[in-house]
Amino acid sequence: MRKTEIGLYVHVPFCLAKCVYCDFVSYPYEERSAERYLRALDAEIDLWSGKLGETAVKSIYVGGGTPTCLGGRALSRLLRALRNRFSVLPGAEVTVEINPETAAAEMLEALLHEGVNRLSVGMQTADDALLRFLGRRHTAEEAAAMVITARRAGFDNVNLDLIFGIPGQDLPCWERTLGEAVALEPEHLSAYGLEIHHETPLGAAVAGGSVVPCREEEERAMYLRVIDFLSAHGYAHYEISNFARPGKESRHNRLYWEGEPYLGLGPAAHSYLDGCRWSNAADLSVYCENLDGHRLPVTGEVALNxxxxxxxxxxxxxxxxxxxxxxxxxxxxxxxxxxxxxxxxxxxxxxxxxxxxxxxxxxxxxxxxxxxxxxxxxx
Ligand code: SF4
The missing domain is CATH 1.10.10.920 (Arc Repressor Mutant, subunit A)
Known part of the structure; x- marks a missing residue:
């Protein structure tokens, strides 16, 4: 009988600082909190490795937050722990999200050494003024340099994350971003419209009238443009917001779209296993306290009918x-x-x-x- 195969998602809930539009669970990086989180995560890996038994892992995705905040040594230890305690299939897709301001050449070499075979770079836009507006801590040039560093380190599967519909962005500006992104020859691109969440600083600025959101027709034009532009440059549009060179679709994300099981580790991570969905406690302290007491930090478990x-x-x-x-x-x-x-x-x-x-x-x-x-x- 074929063993059950799942994907693993690990949420790293730290960033150097919070971007103004972000509604992900992420805390400002602080060494002691990070150490506490890593201990809790280790305990969570242990608890799950005992429960999963023969279940095989066919993809790993380390996202956040900013995983590279943790540093190369901690990330390597984490990846080794996953491989040592789960049954990771040979050839599994292993992705790590990297942000230009926190990743360096040595870290990328270490990740490659630990079997990471796909990097996802948060480029967002090639316009430095828009990057500053969003609260990103890197420039467009640094994002481009990150891709070149990744190539030199030996990565042959790189995704670029892009955002359109940013207040102040127009179609020509979006086209410049697409041109610069394609010039870096990534194997995969994700392009999402900016979502404005009311509980974020950007949401408050829009509600207060100091920031005018992108008009719906303009955002739609940018979306249609990315489809034409990337198709003309040899990328297959395979999911609403995702584009890939042949054979380079995200295997991990495909598993979500195809209703396959996955296990989420880390605060706020979601899971879908054996017909049940749940999420982990989003609060870092609650997450850690549960695991200090050898309890899984599971909340809101629902058995799907x-x-x-x-x-x-x-x-x-x-x-x-x-x-x-x-x-x-x-x-x-x-x-x-x-x-x-x-x-x-x-x-x-x-x-x-x-x-x-x-x-x-x-x-x-x-x-x-x-x-x-x-x-x-x-x-
Ligand atoms: S880097 Fe990503 S996760 Fe971190 S604050 Fe910015 S948008 Fe949020």
Missing amino acids: EEDEMAEAMFMGLRLIEGISCARFAARFGRKAEKVFAGKIEDLIAQDLLQREGDRLRLTAKALPVANVVFRNFV
Whole structure:
């Protein structure tokens, strides 16, 4: 019998300082908190390695936060602990997010040595004024230099994270970012529209009227432009916000979109295993206290029923440009998607938001910029 295969996500909840738009769980880096976190994380790895038994790990993603805040030695120890205590498959994809201001050549060499085979660089934009506006601690030139350093260290799989729809950004400015990003020849690019969360400093500035958000039509134009631009430069648009050279799609992220199991470690990390979803305590102290007492810091555990799982299979699977396979849906649930969501699928096809191609149901080009409207139909 084939062993269960999962992905592992590790959340590192520290950054040098908080960006104005950020709603991720991240604390300002401080050595003592980081040491406490690493001890707790080690205990969490231990507890889970005992529970998972034969489960094989096919991808690891160390994200945050800013994992590289921890320094090369601590990150190497963490990666070694994961390999020593979980059954990591040969050839597993191992990604670490790096930020230009906290990673150096020696650290990247150490990561490569520990089996990291994919780096994700937070470039965001090639415009230094916008980087300052966002509260990022690096320049565009430093992000570019980071990619060159990664190449020299031996990495052949690099992702660049980009953001569009930043207040003050216009289409020509976005095109310059795309041009500079492509010139670095990354294997993968992620491009997300800036989300403005009301509890962030940026959200407060927008609510107070001191910052004017990007207009919806302008943001949509930037989204459509990234699709054309990257397609013209040889990148396949394989997920709403993700683009890759052939064979370089993110295997770890694919697992989320395809409804496969994953385990999240670290504060606020989410998990989906054995039909249950939960998240870890987001508060760093609560997370550490639980693990000091040898308890998993699990909160909000929900056992998904079949209706929930079918809805998720639709709205996560439709994020992929290839869409969902109706045969795979039927094999997984013993029911046909076309029957379960009969009225909805037909309505969306009639509105030219969904299309059927052979076995697959997928979003139309018209639906891509308004994908959330489509997904709401399945929730
Ligand atoms: S670097 Fe990323 S996680 Fe850290 S504050 Fe900025 S946006 Fe948030």
